[in-house]
Amino acid sequence: MLSKRAYNFNAGPAALPLEVLERAQAEFVDFRESGMSIMEMSHRGVIYESVHNEAQERLLSLFGNPEGYKVLFLQGGASTQFAMIPMNFISAGQVGSYVMSGSWADKAYKEAKLAGGAHVAASSEDKSFLAIPDLKSIQAADNAAYLHVTSNETIEGTQYAEFPDSGSIPLIGDMSSDILSRSFDINKFGLIYAGAQKNLGPSGVTVVIAKEEMIAESPSNIPTILRYSTHYNNNSLYNTPPSYSIYMVNEVLKWIGEQGGLAGVESKNRDKAGLLYNTIDGSDGYYRGVAEQGSRSIMNVTFRMQSEDAEKQFVKAAEKEGFIGLKGHRSVGGLRASIYNAVPYENIKVLVDFMNHFRQTQG
Known part of the structure; x- marks a missing residue:
């Protein structure tokens, strides 16, 4: 036990709850009397799968168990999601509509331009991205496959106070830096995603929460590992998951429950x-x-x-x-x-x- 911990204000990887770190330390070498660390276990084993499934269930429970949603545990950070989203959802003749709110929204938009096609639904560039675009100014394209927002911009220090109503167009949110920091209605979204290393746990795992209808089928002309349907159909166990990071996410979710x-x-x-x-x-x-x-x-x-x-x-x-x-x-x-x-x-x-x-x- 350290006598004094640093005052950690890192943007990510970021501070983890001390209680979680201490619990993880206590069971690091011998997890549930298995004689092994969870880091050493097969991801096909009963013990690990129970943690994996528990983390999925616990995450949905914090959102009030919304009907028809599925949790995926993926890898590659939000940056891989920037490409997976347009690859999976933009069909011929469509574009992804993006609200340009800052540095991370810009990265997502640029990947969509490469992977499918992108449209600017609104922008606060005229304010140097020091404000979130007015919700009334957001206009998705007529041929939009989805409307994408970045809920919190870590670099500029801006955040949506509320989210736009996208109507019949699926709303997708990059919530890497503020997921589980506040209450909101997840039912407004077709899909949200977040790298874990700010509010969910350590780096290594990316969480996706999506309506099952959006991820049950994916185009067959994109690589198998980049299809949402691959991970949906295999409970995020198609390939070896970042098992220790997922275990830590589960522990952080327990802690959030303990905070109310x-x-x-x-x-x-x-x-x-x-x-x-x-x-x-x-x-x-x-x-x-x-x-x-x-x-x-x-x-x-x-x-x-x-x-x-x-x-x-x-x-x-x-x-x-x-x-x-x-x-x-x-x-x-x-x-x-x-x-x-x-x-x-x-x-x-x-x-x-x-x-x-x-x-x-x-x-």
Whole structure:
């Protein structure tokens, strides 16, 4: 047991709940008296399959057990989903419609252009992607196979407050950086996906939750491993899954249940974000929030200071005090605190105290 853990504000891979890490440590070598670690077990064995199925069921239960949805455990991160989605869903004469909200939405859009065809349904580029496009401005193409949104942009620090109504067009969401951080109606979506390494567990597994009707059949002219139907028909066991990462996801899902489910974690997350944003807004301009007020993320808080030199001094001083991951993304600079589910309120309080002290002594 470490005497002192770092104040981890990394954007991903990110903080995991300490309780989960301790439980995993306790059963790492001998899982359920099998004489083996779960890392060593066959993915076809009864013990591993029970964990695999339990994680699927637990995830759906946190969403209220929506009817007709299936959980898939895949690999390759959200980046592979950027290609799988258009390959599986765009038929001849169709396009995927994308809401351009920032860096990750742009990556998804560019992959769709390569893999099928893409259309911009709305964009906030005119605001430097520092706001989510107005929902009323979103217009899917007449020949759209789906409408794609990126629910939270980690780099710019923006997040949808609510989601668009896509009508008869399936709504698809990249929720890699805010899945399970708040309550929402999953029934609005045909498919959501998320890399695990922010709110769900360690890197290595990607979660897809989709209406079964969307993934039961896939085009036969794309590689077998890239067909959703392959994984649907084989319970995500067509090839060797990232078994340890899935085990960890199950443990994180247990922990979320212990926090009061989505309502419980959302309340905690809003308290954390509120404390940090209030400190930024109350600093008389010493710290300056980047994202527009109505689009601010409760997961990734982005802010700037008077100069890049001041920001470098801030990061250097913070690292000496045990704060990790406060440097902004290399593409935009600035500062960023990623405050995912597993980051405790106490760590936000320590960060706020540091920010106030730095301002008083350096400002």
